[in-house]
Amino acid sequence: MPVEQIPIGRFSRIVHLTQKALRLYDRKGLLVPEAKDPITGYRNYTIRQLEAGVRVRTLASLGFSLEEMKAVIDGGGDDGMVERRLAAVRQEMMRLKHIEEVLSVRPALEELYTMSLSEPVVKEIPEIRVISKRGKVGSEDGNYEDICRRVIEELMAAVYSPENQRNGIRIVGPVMMLCYDEEYRETDADLELAVPVAGRVSVGEGMEVKVLPAVEVVSVLYTGPYYNLTSAYGKIQEYAAVAALTLRGPDRQLYYNNPQEVAPEELRTEVQYPILRAA
Incomplete structure (x- = not known):
């Protein structure tokens, strides 16, 4: 091995990043070792990569997402x-x-289990025209609140683009998230963020304008921090069991205020779960 090359284990000790983290940063293109054994795939770094390793560790310790870290490493981080x-x-x-x-x-x-929950109600939700972005996300992309915030910012940027504003686009309902998975997933969660709009709309790459179908749902309004939303789902499940209703996805979360503007205990979220009635 050339003298300037540093094995992954030693590099890990120097920059205080685990080998697991280094392999992840390699896959994501954040910190790619300059030398790899073509047969074993064993990673070797170089002395000039030490500074990059320290920068990545610093950004990770401050809680920046992989996407944000890559923007900084690539020289495209914004103010x-x-x-x-x-x-x-x-x-x-x-x-x-x-x-x-x-x-x-x-x-x-x-x-501790007593939350601010409304009583479940069944209601008809009409078709909703939205601008949306759907994709698979996971823990490597950040926590779900951070992911939702970033995608919502992208959707809002599209809504308030000069072209769409000239076309008179209007937001006509609360931002919502749709979950298409049948189980909880830490990674590869299939989520869609959507903003109800009216007017002629132009969207960017990865977004679409679509009509969400009309559905009958069980609805619960929850007030409090997002991490306790499971209580709303539990109440919906109990109600559906008693009323002989079958729950079917995708479920929807509607956000009635902004977590950047109100305290966590004041957040208002409506959970809507589509249903099928027994024959």
Whole structure:
């Protein structure tokens, strides 16, 4: 091995990144070893890659996503990236502060399960014309809140593009997320973010204008932080079982306010689950 080459294990110790993380960064094109054994695939880095390794570790420790890290490494990071990350950190601090306040009163365990939930109702949802983006995402792309935020920002940028504004496009309903999976997935989750719109629309790559079909749903309105949304799904499941209704996907989450503008306990989310009635 040439003297300037550094085996992956030693490189891992120097830059304080696990070998698992280094393999991930290699696959994502963030930190690609300059030498690989053509037979074994064993990775070797070089001395001049040490600085890049330190930069990647620093960005990862600050919570930047893989996409954001790659933009910085490629020299395309924008000035707003730090501000957006800072806003996300402050939002997380608010969430943790709320948890601290709840736990500091030492409630009984059962009280922790009491959430602000409306009673389930069955209602008809008409067709909705939306601009949307669908894809498979996972933990490597960041947590789901970060993923949703990024995609919503992309959709809003399209809505407020000069061309669409000249065409008089209007937002006519809350932003929503549709989940097409039949089970919970940490990776490869099939999600779609959508913004209801009216007017002539032009969209960019990866987006589409479509009409969501009319559906009959069981609906629950939940007030509180997103991490407790499972309580809404549990209440819908209980209601459907008693009413002999079959739940079918994709379920929808409608977001009535902005997590960047209100405290986590004030977030309002409607969960809609399409149903089939027993014959």
